[in-house]
Amino acid sequence: MHELSLMEAVREQVLEQARLHAARRIDVITLRIGSLAGVEPEALRFAFEVVMAGSIAADARLQIERVPAVAFCDCCQGEFALDDGLWECPCCGGLSRQLRRGRELQLASLQLT
Amino acid sequence: MCVDCGCSLPASPDHHHHDHDHRHDPDPEHAHEALTPAPPAGARLLQLGQALLARNDALAAGLRQRFGAAGLPVVNLLSSPGSGKTALLEALARRQPAAAGLAVVVGDLATDNDARRLQQAGLTAIQITTGQACHLEAAMVERALEGLDLAALRLLVIENVGNLVCPAAYDLGESLRVVLLSVTEGEDKPLKYPAMFGSADLVLITKTDLAVATGFDRALAHRHLARVAPAAEVLEVSARSGAGLEALAARLGLELRTAA
Numbered sequence: 001m002h003e004l005s006l007m008e009a010v011r012e013q014v015l016e017q018a019r020l021h022a023a024r025r026i027d028v029i030t031l032r033i034g035s036l037a038g039v040e041p042e043a044l045r046f047a048f049e050v051v052m053a054g055s056i057a058a059d060a061r062l063q064i065e066r067v068p069a070v071a072f073c074d075c076c077q078g079e080f081a082l083d084d085g086l087w088e089c090p091c092c093g094g095l096s097r098q099l100r101r102g103r104e105l106q107l108a109s110l111q112l113t
Numbered sequence: 114m115c116v117d118c119g120c121s122l123p124a125s126p127d128h129h130h131h132d133h134d135h136r137h138d139p140d141p142e143h144a145h146e147a148l149t150p151a152p153p154a155g156a157r158l159l160q161l162g163q164a165l166l167a168r169n170d171a172l173a174a175g176l177r178q179r180f181g182a183a184g185l186p187v188v189n190l191l192s193s194p195g196s197g198k199t200a201l202l203e204a205l206a207r208r209q210p211a212a213a214g215l216a217v218v219v220g221d222l223a224t225d226n227d228a229r230r231l232q233q234a235g236l237t238a239i240q241i242t243t244g245q246a247c248h249l250e251a252a253m254v255e256r257a258l259e260g261l262d263l264a265a266l267r268l269l270v271i272e273n274v275g276n277l278v279c280p281a282a283y284d285l286g287e288s289l290r291v292v293l294l295s296v297t298e299g300e301d302k303p304l305k306y307p308a309m310f311g312s313a314d315l316v317l318i319t320k321t322d323l324a325v326a327t328g329f330d331r332a333l334a335h336r337h338l339a340r341v342a343p344a345a346e347v348l349e350v351s352a353r354s355g356a357g358l359e360a361l362a363a364r365l366g367l368e369l370r371t372a373a
Contacts, residue, residue, distance in 0.1 A: 009167075039282065082307075086307070113156045
């Protein structure tokens with residue numbers, strides 16, 4: 001799996017922000033992970049410990065904001081959550097082709113001191 | 114209008130008997146609030162929303178621009194290991210007129226066996242040996258393309274590492290994402306890997322020459338595919354028998370020889 005290399009990207013971005021803001025400590029790192037991003041959030045937690053060790057983010061709290069995949073049904077003119085990645089509207093059974101949310105793989109926010 | 118889900122069925126006592134668990138997504142802001150206590154004095158909260166794969170995405174965008182400038186269609190070919198990516202490319206290669214302009218960049222963890230097979234079939238093939246990386250990234254593709262004259266090509270295929278999980282997240286600058294499902298993998302495979310199949314522009318059902326032997330239910334596979342990838346085209350092919358290769362070649366803008 002490649003959660004380690006993803007967490008290395010997080011580390012790079014976090015340390016860059018720390019530098020830009022002359023921070024001495026990272027308190028909280030919040031990631032936003034969509035359910036269709038192809039990444040397992042809990043595997044990221046393990047990678048976090050390994051990758052942040054020895055840096056100013058070593059004691060930071062990791063928060064993971066999960067974004068459920070949501071599509072828009074033209075027929076019902078409403079959004080619905082994709083159950084297990086199925087694009088069927090729960091109301092009318094129609095197939096949506098418009099994903100509104102769910103592919104996010106982001107560093108959402110940082111709390112630093 | 115149903116105020117629960119917004120559908121147009123009239124509100125009535127019968128209305129909610131159907132499968133209706135109102136799976137509206139929870140407001141992500143509320144989930145976030147529950148987790149975040151007020152920051153201590155002296156602390157700052159930076160709202161960033163930065164893509165983790167920003168570097169890959171930027172490189173991929175650069176590649177997409179280069180490919181576009183060269184007028185070159187580029188396919189990202191994805192599947193489980195053993196679904197028939199290389200065999201399919203060999204079959205297309207054997208049916209092409211000479212110097213038809215199909216080149217392949219192929220990724221594997223180890224060996225250059227696939228590149229050799231493709232070269233023996235007459236293609237320009239460049240191997241990327243990733244070591245431990247389970248997917249290709251834009252940087253690897255960019256390096257592999259050094260020395261290749263893109264303007265001389267009609268189609269570039271990037272044969273990704275056999276893996277239905279990790280490669281999905283990595284944009285390689287492709288103009289078409291093609292995911293394979295072989296008849297030996299089972300009709301419900303797409304349901305098990307919704308992120309990968311959901312990202313496909315074109316799904317190829319491969320090894321159709323084995324469909325009878327495996328009792329493959331075509332209609333069921335198509336139904337499952339529609340549920341996880343409603344916008345994807347689906348074609349059926351057999352590298353071994355040649356079935357469906359003409360339609361595939363036409364779709365990819367390749368000319369095949371008319372004689373066998």
